[in-house]
Structure formats: structure tokens, C-alpha cells
Amino acid sequence: MILVLFAAAAAAVAPPSADQTRYDNCVALIRNSAPNAVVAAQGWRIEGGGILARQCEGMAFAAQAKWLEAATAFENGATLAASQANPRAADLWQQAGNAALAANDAGRAVKALDAALATGVLGGEDAGEAHLDRGRAQAALGHATEARSDLDAAKTLVPADPLVWLLSATLARRANDLPRALDDIQQAMKLASDDASVALEGGNIAMASGKTDAARTAWEAAVKLQPGSSAAKAAAENLAQLGK
Numbered sequence: 001m002i003l004v005l006f007a008a009a010a011a012a013v014a015p016p017s018a019d020q021t022r023y024d025n026c027v028a029l030i031r032n033s034a035p036n037a038v039v040a041a042q043g044w045r046i047e048g049g050g051i052l053a054r055q056c057e058g059m060a061f062a063a064q065a066k067w068l069e070a071a072t073a074f075e076n077g078a079t080l081a082a083s084q085a086n087p088r089a090a091d092l093w094q095q096a097g098n099a100a101l102a103a104n105d106a107g108r109a110v111k112a113l114d115a116a117l118a119t120g121v122l123g124g125e126d127a128g129e130a131h132l133d134r135g136r137a138q139a140a141l142g143h144a145t146e147a148r149s150d151l152d153a154a155k156t157l158v159p160a161d162p163l164v165w166l167l168s169a170t171l172a173r174r175a176n177d178l179p180r181a182l183d184d185i186q187q188a189m190k191l192a193s194d195d196a197s198v199a200l201e202g203g204n205i206a207m208a209s210g211k212t213d214a215a216r217t218a219w220e221a222a223v224k225l226q227p228g229s230s231a232a233k234a235a236a237e238n239l240a241q242l243g244k
Contacts, residue, residue, distance in 0.1 A: 022052070030059055045057065057073040058070045058095060062102075078092035094126070128161070132163065132164055135149075135150030147171055185198065197229075199235070203222065204238075216239065223235050223239070
């Protein structure tokens with residue numbers, strides 16, 4: 001009986017496949033030399049490497065902030081995975097959406113994230129982050145209704161992510177829903193009190209509410225929190241316009 005149990009346990013811990021080992025090595029190479037990892041992944045793909053080769057290629061491009069190339073590699077991997085009914089397609093579509101968003105191609109990001117969510121595979125935090133990213137993309141496209149729907153879904157799925165509340169607050173302010181904007185930015189402040197972007201938006205909302213002193217205080221905090229950041233620079237510009 002003991003021998004049978006031991007045999008079953010050994011079978012359950014099967015060694016990784018050759019593809020998985022090659023993928024692990026490719027990912028490890030990214031940390032040492034992302035350009036070399038791209039070459040390795042592309043060589044693997046040319047040799048007939050499938051989904052994992054394309055995923056590593058995308059990750060290697062992303063490590064170099066080559067976002068459009070990364071999006072293409074992830075999209076190719078997702079398309080291949082979908083054709084094989086492989087659940088990894090969901091992750092690859094999500095990675096493609098992230099890369100497209102980083103490349104400021106919001107339309108492409110929405111399409112990829114639509115595909116990721118449509119698989120029905122993503123759940124919990126993964127689904128929440130997909131809704132968050134799609135909400136960001138929809139907002140960038142000026143699709144306020146679609147952005148609101150995604151951000152509300154993200155609030156439920158990833159309530160501990162301050163970016164959800166920050167983006168929701170910004171969207172509400174732009175819609176002139178100041179009570180909602182205030183509630184959301186207060187939640188963002190609870191989760192990320194040291195984030196200059198949160199302080200900047202807090203000042204924006206205060207200013208839109210006619211609270212000049214509160215806006216000044218928030219913008220001054222943004223400048224101090226992360227000097228040199230884009231949020232700090234925007235806050236400094238706002239302070240300059242306020243004058244003394």
C-alpha cells in the first residue's frame with residue numbers, strides 16, 4: 001500500500017516538459033539580457049516554438065519598454081492559444097492589453113482586454129485588473145459610460161488597488177459628479193497617502209468644488225511627495241496659476 005501511494009505521489013509530481021523548461025530558461029535570460037532573450041525567443045519560435053515562445057518574446061520586449069512589439073508578440077501567442085482552446089489565451093490577451101495601453105494605443109488595448117474577459121477564464125484579482133485596464137483605455141478614448149462600468153466592476157474585484165479609486169475619482173470629476181469624486185479620492189488617499197498622483201487629483205477635486213485652500217494644500221503635498229514626477233510637475237503648474 002505504501003509503495004502504491006509513493007508511486008502515485010511521484011506520478012503527480014511530473015517533471016516539467018521540454019517546452020516549459022525552455023520557457024523558464026528564456027524568462028530567466030530576460031533578467032540578465034532582455035535583447036538576448038528576444039533573440040532566443042524568436043529563434044525558438046522559428047524552430048516551431050508555440051505559445052510559450054511567443055509569450056517569452058513579448059515579455060522580453062516589455063522588459064525593454066518596446067510596447068508595440070510586446071503587444072504584437074502577446075497577441076500572436078493569444079491567437080495561437082485560442083485556436084488550441086488553451087486557457088493561457090486569457091493571460092496573453094491581458095498582457096497584450098497591458099502592452100498596448102503602455103504604448104498609448106487605447107483602441108488596441110480595449111480589443112485585447114475584451115478578448116481576455118470574453119474567455120471567461122479570468123477571475124478574482126485577474127478579472128479586476130483587466131476591468132481596471134480596460135476602464136483606463138475606455139477613458140482615454142473618451143468613452144465615459146464604458147469606463148464607468150469597468151471601473152465599478154474593478155472596485156468590487158480589486159478594492160485594495162488605489163488606482164481604481166483614483167481613476168474613478170477623476171472620471172467622476174470630469175462628469176461634474178463632485179460628491180462621488182470626493183468619496184473616491186478619499187478612499188484612494190487611505191490606500192496610497194504617499195502617492196503624488198492621488199494628492200494631485202485631490203487638489204483638482206477640491207478646486208472644482210471651490211475649495212481653494214484645500215486645493216493648494218493637496219498640490220503642495222503632491223510636489224513634496226514625489227519631486228520631479230509628472231504629478232508633481234502638474235501640481236506645481238497649478239500652484240503657479242493660483243499665485244500667492
